[in-house]
Amino acid sequence: MKHLLSISDLTRDELFEILKLAEKLKEERYRGIVTDYLKNKSLAMIFELPSTRTRVSFEVAMSDLGGHALYLGWNELQLGRGEPIKDTARVLSRYVHAIMLRVRDHSTIEEFARYSSIPVINGLSNLEHPCQVIADLLTIYEYRGDFRDVTLAWVGDGNNVCNSLILASALTGMRMIVSTPENYEPDSGIMQKARELGGEIIFERDPVKAVGEADVIYTDVWTSMGQEGEKEERLTAFKGYQISDELLSRSKDDVVVMHCLPAHRGEEITDEVIEGKHSIVFDQAENRLHAQKAILLKLIGKENEVY
Structure with missing residues (x-):
């Protein structure tokens, strides 16, 4: 059993196994093949923050694989009334087979994992968004066929998605250029960890220079949930x-353009670009489903039944 709290929880081989599995599951779905790889398995999905793609992709993923997903709003649980996280984690561990959380603080997921006897999946925290980035890698691979000769330029806020992409670039061999305004850089600890993993991470303040050699340009909203002020x-x-x-x-x-959605059209990206010939945004969004399936199978499935 293993948790997925960060992209760095995976080895390079494990990451590529998940991507290979996601490809297979995507092909099966397109061919109309019905599977029950997760028959009689249940996933608890705890949401402190609202979601479209994370909720629907995980819920449909469990259904497609013959399992069951439970949507649990934070304030609908005793968590919302002050029950300790460690108590909820230990109780849910006796009911379901995995727990996915979408929360404000990364420390919440870390505490869940400490007290959980079943896999815990980071569906988003303020520090990382590993499930999103696994879907992103699947999309890049579909369009580019490899990672080693790919340069990805991140333009915008050095947020949780950026942090996970930095780690992912180190594992895959992508070259990554990060361009953010002053005071909006990605997490310094993440940058250091990526470089220790052998990643080629370049910081370029000027976005025009940053995209010059890019095969992929990626952006996200400038104002995330909780930053409205x-x-x-x-x-x-x-x-x-x-x-x-x-x-x-x-x-x-x-060049191809990526955005993890939802987008604030007219702010971080124009309507013309997101609807234009360079955009692969909606292929990227679809791949959340296939990536989520692969993650779930890796954590709570029987791989020998899949391959």
Whole structure:
């Protein structure tokens, strides 16, 4: 048994096994093959923060694999009335086979994992978003066929998705260029860990220079959940970091653009780009489903039944 709290919880081999499995599961779904790899298995999904893609992809993933998912709102549980996290973790461990959490603070997921006797999955925290990034890697692989010759430029806020991508780039051999305004850089500890893993992480303040050699340009919202009070300050700080046709003209002709959604069109990315020929945003969103299936099978399934 193993938790997935961070991309760095996976070895390079484990990460590629998940991607290979996701490819197989995607093909099976397209061919209409019905499976029951997770028959009689249950997933508890705890949401402190709202979600579209995380909730639907995990719920459909469990259903497609013959299992069952339970949606549990934070305030619908005794957690919302002050029950200790460690008590909830130990009780749920006796009811279900895995727990996925989407929470504000990464420390919440770490505490759940400490007291849980079943796998705990990080569906989003303020520090990392590993499930999103596994779907991103699947998408990049589909479009580029490899990681070793890929340069990914992150333009915008150095947030949780950026942190997980930095670690993922180190595991896959991608070259990553990070471009953020001052005071909005990714987590320094994450950067250090990625470099220790052998990652080539380059910081470039100027977004025009950052995208010049990019095969993939990735952005996310400038104001995440819980930061609404900083919106005006952030809009000022991120001026010039928008993914627009003008910025794309400074990159390669075949560059692809990614965004983990939801997007604030007209802020971090223009409507023209997200709807344009370079966008692979909706393929990326679809791959959340296939990646989630692979993660679940890796943690609570029987791999010999799948391959």
